[in-house]
Amino acid sequence: MNDPEKEKSIKEGILSQIKAGQAKMRPKWHFVLRAALFVVGVFTALVALIYVVSFIFFVLRQTGIWFVPVFGFQGIAVFLVSLPWLLIVLAVIFVVLLEVLIKQHSMAYSKPILYSLAIIVGLAGLTGFAISKAGMHEKFYEFAQLHKMPIADSIYQKYGFKAYKQVHPVIVQEITGQGLRVKNCRGEVLNITTSTETKLFPLEIRFGPKDRLVILGSRSNGDVAAIGIKKISGYPKAAEDCLFLPMKHK
Amino acid sequence: MPERDEEIASKVQRGDTESFGILVERYEPKLMRYARKFLSDTEDMKDVLQNVFLKVYSNIQSFDTKRKFSPWIYRIAHNEFVNTLKKRKNERLRIFDLDTFLPYQTSSETADGEANGKDLKSTLNDCLDQIDTKYREPLVLYYFEEMNYKEIAEVLHIPVSTVGVRMMRGKKILKEVYRKKYE
Numbered sequence: 001m002n003d004p005e006k007e008k009s010i011k012e013g014i015l016s017q018i019k020a021g022q023a024k025m026r027p028k029w030h031f032v033l034r035a036a037l038f039v040v041g042v043f044t045a046l047v048a049l050i051y052v053v054s055f056i057f058f059v060l061r062q063t064g065i066w067f068v069p070v071f072g073f074q075g076i077a078v079f080l081v082s083l084p085w086l087l088i089v090l091a092v093i094f095v096v097l098l099e100v101l102i103k104q105h106s107m108a109y110s111k112p113i114l115y116s117l118a119i120i121v122g123l124a125g126l127t128g129f130a131i132s133k134a135g136m137h138e139k140f141y142e143f144a145q146l147h148k149m150p151i152a153d154s155i156y157q158k159y160g161f162k163a164y165k166q167v168h169p170v171i172v173q174e175i176t177g178q179g180l181r182v183k184n185c186r187g188e189v190l191n192i193t194t195s196t197e198t199k200l201f202p203l204e205i206r207f208g209p210k211d212r213l214v215i216l217g218s219r220s221n222g223d224v225a226a227i228g229i230k231k232i233s234g235y236p237k238a239a240e241d242c243l244f245l246p247m248k249h250k
Numbered sequence: 251m252p253e254r255d256e257e258i259a260s261k262v263q264r265g266d267t268e269s270f271g272i273l274v275e276r277y278e279p280k281l282m283r284y285a286r287k288f289l290s291d292t293e294d295m296k297d298v299l300q301n302v303f304l305k306v307y308s309n310i311q312s313f314d315t316k317r318k319f320s321p322w323i324y325r326i327a328h329n330e331f332v333n334t335l336k337k338r339k340n341e342r343l344r345i346f347d348l349d350t351f352l353p354y355q356t357s358s359e360t361a362d363g364e365a366n367g368k369d370l371k372s373t374l375n376d377c378l379d380q381i382d383t384k385y386r387e388p389l390v391l392y393y394f395e396e397m398n399y400k401e402i403a404e405v406l407h408i409p410v411s412t413v414g415v416r417m418m419r420g421k422k423i424l425k426e427v428y429r430k431k432y433e
Binding site for chain 1: 268274278309407
C-alpha cells in the first residue's frame with residue numbers, strides 16, 4: 001500500500017517546483033509551431049519523393065529502358081539490370097522518412113504500417129508518373145544542357161543521356177534492304193538488321209522516315225541485330241526534332 | 251460529481267496550476283503501480299514518477315481536451331519508462347516492430363471470464379520480470395490499469411490489432427514461464 005506521506009510529498013514537490021518556476025508549461029505556440037514544422041517536413045519529404053519518382057520515370061523513358069519489358073524475358077532482364085538503382089534507393093529513403101514522420105500522427109499509427117506505406121508509394125507512383133508525362137523534366141533537361149541549372153545539370157546529363165549497350169532510342173532515317181538506318185541522339189548512325197524472330201510492336205508495323213523507335217539488341221560498332229523494335233508516339237513538343245533530346249556538348 | 255480529468259486539464263491549460271495537484275493525486279497511485287510493473291522494483295520510482303508529472307505539466311498545452319486524458323498521461327509515462335530502460339543499457343532499442351507492419355485478424359477484445367482474469371493477474375504478478383517489455387506492457391495495462399484495447403493502442407501508438415496479437419502472445423509466454431517456474 002502506498003504511504004500517504006510519500007504520496008503527498010510527490011504532489012507537493014511538483015507543485016512547489018511549478019510555483020518556484022523550475023517547472024514551466026510550454027506555451028501553446030510551441031506546439032502550434034511544432035505542428036507547422038511537422039506539416040512542412042512531411043510536405044517537403046513528399047515533394048522530394050514525388051520529384052525523384054517522376055525523375056525515375058523520365059530517365060526510364062529518356063533512355064528507352066521503359067519500353068523494353070514488352071520484348072519478353074530478355075527485355076525484362078535488360079530492364080531490371082538497367083534500372084537507376086541509386087535513384088530508387090533515394091526514393092526508398094524518402095519513403096522511410098515519410099513513414100517515420102507520419103507515424104507520429106494518430107491516423108497513421110493506429111493502422112498497420114502496410115496501409116500507410118501503400119498510400120505513400122501509391123501516391124508517389126501515380127503523381128510521379130503524371131508529372132513525368134507533363135514535360136517538366138524535358139524542360140529541365142534543356143536547361144541542363146544550357147548549363148542554366150548549376151546543381152542539377154550534371155544529374156540530368158548523367159541520367160538523361162545514359163547510353164545502354166542493348167537499348168537504342170532512335171529516329172528512322174531510311175528503310176534499307178536488310179532493315180533500317182537510324183540515328184540516335186548522339187548523332188550516331190546505326191544499321192539495324194531484322195530477322196523473322198525480331199519482335200515488332202505494334203504487330204505488322206510499317207516503318208517510315210522520322211519514326212521514333214526503341215530497339216533492343218546488342219550493338220557491334222555501327223550495327224545492331226534487333227531482338228525487338230517498338231514504335232513510340234505521343235511525346236511532348238519539346239522532343240519534336242528528336243525523340244530523346246540531343247545532348248549538346250560543352 | 252467529481253470533475254472529469256479533461257475538465258481539470260483544461261483549467262490547468264488556462265493557468266490554474268493548483269488544479270494540476272488534483273491530477274497528480276488521481277494519477278500518482280495508478281502510475282506508481284504501472285511503473286512497478288513496467289520497471290523493476292530496484293528503480294527509484296519516486297524520481298521516475300516526478301519526471302513523468304513534470305513532463306505532463308510541461309506539455310499540458312499539447313493535450314486536446316476533446317480526447318481522453320488517461321491514455322495521454324499513460325503515453326508520457328510509457329515514454330519515460332522506456333527512456334529509463336534504455337539508460338539501463340541492457341534493453342535493446344526497438345526501432346521497428348514487425349507486428350505493427352501487417353493487419354491481423356484478431357477479435358478486438360477476447361472475453362476472458364472473470365475467474366480467468368483473476369488467475370492471469372496473479373500469474374502476471376509472479377512472472378512479470380521474465381516477460382519481454384513488448385508483451386508485458388499491454389498485459390499490465392489491460393489487467394492492472396483496466397484499459398481496453400483501444401486505450402492501450404493509444405498509449406503504445408500501435409494498431410488495435412497489434413494490441414490483440416501482443417496480448418495473445420504475451421499470455422502464451424506467461425503460461426510457459428509459469429509452467430517452467432512451478433513444475
